[in-house]
Amino acid sequence: NPGLAVSFGFIRKVFVFDCRGQKNDTIEKVLEGGNVSLEEFIATVRKEFTITTEEKFVLTTTAREAVNDQIFEELKNGNTLYLLNSVDQVLPVATRERIEFLPHYDTLVKSGMYEYYASQGQKSLPYAFAELIDNSLSATAYNKGVRSIDIRLMFDESQGKHAVVVIDNGSGMTSKQLNNWAVYRLSKFLRKDKEFESDHAGYVRPPPVSRSLNSDISYFGVGGKQAVFYIGHSTRMISKPPESVDVHELILCKDDFEKREKNNEAIYSGYIRNRKPGDSFHITSDDERFLHGIIMEESGKDSFTTVVITGVLQDHIHYLKNHFHLWTRELAHVYHYYVHGPNGNNLNATVKTGFVQNIDIQITMFEKGKVPKIVNLKEIKDDMQTLYISSSVDSFEFRTRVEDEGVVEGIIRYHPFLYDKETYPEDPCAVTKAPDVDDEEDCVIINKEARGKRPIFECFWNGRLIPYTTVEDFDWCAPPKKRGIVPLECYNRISGVLFTNDRFQVSTNKLTFMDLELRLKDKSTIFTRILNAQEQRIKIPKEFTQWLKECHEKWDKQIKFSGFKGIITRSDV
Amino acid sequence: NPGLAVSFGFIRKVFVFDCRGQKNDTIEKVLEGGNVSLEEFIATVRKEFTITTEEKFVLTTTAREAVNDQIFEELKNGNTLYLLNSVDQVLPVATRERIEFLPHYDTLVKSGMYEYYASQGQKSLPYAFAELIDNSLSATAYNKGVRSIDIRLMFDESQGKHAVVVIDNGSGMTSKQLNNWAVYRLSKFLRKDKEFESDHAGYVRPPPVSRSLNSDISYFGVGGKQAVFYIGHSTRMISKPPESVDVHELILCKDDFEKREKNNEAIYSGYIRNRKPGDSFHITSDDERFLHGIIMEESGKDSFTTVVITGVLQDHIHYLKNHFHLWTRELAHVYHYYVHGPNGNNLNATVKTGFVQNIDIQITMFEKGKVPKIVNLKEIKDDMQTLYISSSVDSFEFRTRVEDEGVVEGIIRYHPFLYDKETYPEDPCAVTKAPDVDDEEDCVIINKEARGKRPIFECFWNGRLIPYTTVEDFDWCAPPKKRGIVPLECYNRISGVLFTNDRFQVSTNKLTFMDLELRLKDKSTIFTRILNAQEQRIKIPKEFTQWLKECHEKWDKQIKFSGFKGIITRSDV
Numbered sequence A, B: 001n002p003g004l005a006v007s008f009g010f011i012r013k014v015f016v017f018d019c020r021g022q023k024n025d026t027i028e029k030v031l032e033g034g035n036v037s038l039e040e041f042i043a044t045v046r047k048e049f050t051i052t053t054e055e056k057f058v059l060t061t062t063a064r065e066a067v068n069d070q071i072f073e074e075l076k077n078g079n080t081l082y083l084l085n086s087v088d089q090v091l092p093v094a095t096r097e098r099i100e101f102l103p104h105y106d107t108l109v110k111s112g113m114y115e116y117y118a119s120q121g122q123k124s125l126p127y128a129f130a131e132l133i134d135n136s137l138s139a140t141a142y143n144k145g146v147r148s149i150d151i152r153l154m155f156d157e158s159q160g161k162h163a164v165v166v167i168d169n170g171s172g173m174t175s176k177q178l179n180n181w182a183v184y185r186l187s188k189f190l191r192k193d194k195e196f197e198s199d200h201a202g203y204v205r206p207p208p209v210s211r212s213l214n215s216d217i218s219y220f221g222v223g224g225k226q227a228v229f230y231i232g233h234s235t236r237m238i239s240k241p242p243e244s245v246d247v248h249e250l251i252l253c254k255d256d257f258e259k260r261e262k263n264n265e266a267i268y269s270g271y272i273r274n275r276k277p278g279d280s281f282h283i284t285s286d287d288e289r290f291l292h293g294i295i296m297e298e299s300g301k302d303s304f305t306t307v308v309i310t311g312v313l314q315d316h317i318h319y320l321k322n323h324f325h326l327w328t329r330e331l332a333h334v335y336h337y338y339v340h341g342p343n344g345n346n347l348n349a350t351v352k353t354g355f356v357q358n359i360d361i362q363i364t365m366f367e368k369g370k371v372p373k374i375v376n377l378k379e380i381k382d383d384m385q386t387l388y389i390s391s392s393v394d395s396f397e398f399r400t401r402v403e404d405e406g407v408v409e410g411i412i413r414y415h416p417f418l419y420d421k422e423t424y425p426e427d428p429c430a431v432t433k434a435p436d437v438d439d440e441e442d443c444v445i446i447n448k449e450a451r452g453k454r455p456i457f458e459c460f461w462n463g464r465l466i467p468y469t470t471v472e473d474f475d476w477c478a479p480p481k482k483r484g485i486v487p488l489e490c491y492n493r494i495s496g497v498l499f500t501n502d503r504f505q506v507s508t509n510k511l512t513f514m515d516l517e518l519r520l521k522d523k524s525t526i527f528t529r530i531l532n533a534q535e536q537r538i539k540i541p542k543e544f545t546q547w548l549k550e551c552h553e554k555w556d557k558q559i560k561f562s563g564f565k566g567i568i569t570r571s572d573v
Ligand SMILES: Nc1ncnc2c1ncn2[C@@H]1O[C@H](COP(=O)(O)OP(=O)(O)OP(=O)(O)O)[C@@H](O)[C@H]1O
Pocket: A131, A134, A135, A136, A139, A168, A170, A171, A172, A173, A177, A180, A181, A186, A187, A188, A217, A218, A219, A220, A221, A222, A223, A224, A225, A226, A305, A508
């Protein structure tokens, strides 16, 4: 290592390479000293490299700028300098220049910004909320009683600035876990949550469950950070693990990052506040008045996590206020099977299934002078899955496994033609083109083609919807090219759902699957029908066609009055 | 700040909070010492906090574990400890625990992995290559002569392990710039490239140019890192700015990150090697034999950047070898207008336009015992843009501006019906469903609907294709609901291209636009036809319909022999 380290000033240490000759045996030394001037520094250099006063040399940066007073002033700890015969002299021997390349804090602050992009005119904010719900679902997975996820929109100006708050009664975080929360990309697969336990057991996958509703939705170590910085500028995480006497609090804030950069401080350093529950002594800003109440609620709780997002973007506030039904309904769609259980929400069901709904995802919007708007996701009756389930008359279940333990369960549902119309549900909130003004001549035929050009399958990953990925069809459930035993229009009367486990990869924003379709459409993938929980041995194309035929014959009811012939009175009934 | 810092051992300094009473005025001190035992440490604590030997206390971690020898052993520099009356005593006053939350190195190493996801069965590797070409285009933007981007696939085992090399003759990087290259998310908008120049000018947007072909394609500060780690495990960046005597070299390598983590070393620290051009003395591994040749080439060059990616994933090697035409053709598509100029590649053009093609993007694949495969993107004749341009007979140009300086240029091209078929081009490499074996009855009608259900517009951002975003149509070029003056099928004979500047946002992987369609379909967006470089004042729906009508009348040639009538000899010709 042909470098000589010269330490000067209080914190600055620079590395000097003597590149004047062919020497490559210079040693590294550390010199302690006070704040020195360039002259003093050069004197030290002369001494260290035993350069006589007659000998000429130049001292340059690695960019080959001769060091003058200004450059010397700006030298940072760890910088490298050259000792040369001339500024543009060739390096006889290579030098090693120490560098640092900490990711810029935009890694955190902007992580969500280019990820939750709008697609097809959809607003993507609900999917940022979904990341926080994911985390709360993971955290409450082992709750004994109700799993409560409480989203509060604090839009009452008299209580402080606008804020988004998510409170769950999950397992909370120790201060070490809270610290880890802030580490971008530190996934559960890498994490060691206990600082002082060498024999820490790694991540254990939960056992397989129906529909992969395993609540194990944390994956990349980015979701929470992406979400909070997408929603606002600053986040206060407050958490208490069970049996802990202390509550832990951490603020991650865009302004703090900027301040630290400006002051040349360590960018990724901060403080966790450890305090007793209910202690809001530190909340002094009027902007956060509402926090006193929220912190007061801590006292009764064994464990919890509270995410408080402030500096909420104006656009978001506008959207959240004005499209309350739209985005809560979208969340009801994403978590349909968590909220309603593996069989989903059947509005027509008379007998309730054995499943106990212990997940309460509640959203409350507080506005000044108004009665708060409250909705529990399980009360929402017009999310698309509820509509699919409630309008279907029969279902066809199947299953497949792909390599590396990939499991997919599937359901196809039949929406019959009834009397005069298709019952395949339309999205009541779909953004439709505004009809042209001079359009009155046209007659709008609703549901003309039932599913129409839409893909059959919506896709769920570990039980939650991955909203931007759909699967068109599979060979065995697509309309056949040759006339078959079932009328073609029946193929348009089906909707479907796929449930995968985490052996299928999704993108970090959980908006798309990466290769679901590719893997499922592989020739080697074998689908099996599941009937009464039994795998059927007959090949699926035959099973499916048979099922579809039965659905058609049993459920489609099309009455055509082809011409009035007179009244016949039936005496036989 | 109610903490007392006790420094012990060589590097460890822990913070101790005395939480026994109501005191909150403890001072912070630094004690220097050698490697101490827990006993000695406790003695120091007693002394510092003036605790008599009679007084009882416990020393715990912030997780409330009593400090024993093992925990003491594992204490890290910066950890916080409590001095308590009992382990589960409530904190009288909040404590501030210092934490660090450096992003995990997967931020870099896995950045591309979940971004270049396959979509619609497409392989996304070409888009990782595109990121490197983007960088080379930016770097060569101000070249006087040819802008050369040379991609070499070193797949000759006798020359070392498989590697992907990208060499450009652009402006290169100083060691500071090379350092900045490695900083994740440090975009050009934030960057200060000169370490020692306080009056550094910030980023300056290039002036507007036709089709936004401004070569200013760097944007987020992530592309290069995402790309290289998507392609392989290790990357050697070699670069030399003009007039520099030194070449700078930096290795970013997954294994190094792992090693540093294991050894508790600074994760984001490394070395830049500064050396004379042509000096490959440091390349000692047989795996990288091919580097000697590549480094030798440096000598003749004023400036260059060479990206050498090793540890290339086996899957990628397989794909690159076996689908050489497919992925080079895809790159020809992405950079069509850079390579061929604003008018694109018209295979039928007899007169060449004034545009000088000075961008040479050349791809060479070296395999053992084979003649290298070489292709220059400008020679590729079957990329979709070339097919669109060459099969069109007329075009309709337009333009729009949206707020915040957003500029969009557009071209619509007409592909006529000629004699017996549509000329709207099919993608010769499209992945089509394998025809069923028992399919011989069906007759396949090619080009039945010309464009069919496909969207009209492909979209380019700063001149390069954003591959996963298309725009279906605009009101004024969509088939009208009412019968108009043009036959409906003519609306299916058009293809289109949109060129936006960087005021439209794309996702960090440059695969999708974020809100292009939304902004363009805003009611306030006004499109104007451009004819002979003049903005037309007539409203665009009328202009367009008129143009389409003319195209139809002039170019569509459908000859129907509706019945033989006899032969007439024309004497007038
Ligand atoms: N509400 C919560 N309760 C308890 N722990 C939480 C909560 N939210 C986050 N955490 C912890 O913080 C970690 C980081 O959360 P974050 O959402 O950023 O990433 P992730 O969930 O690990 O992965 P993903 O990128 O898939 O969301 C989680 O793994 C979890 O350990």
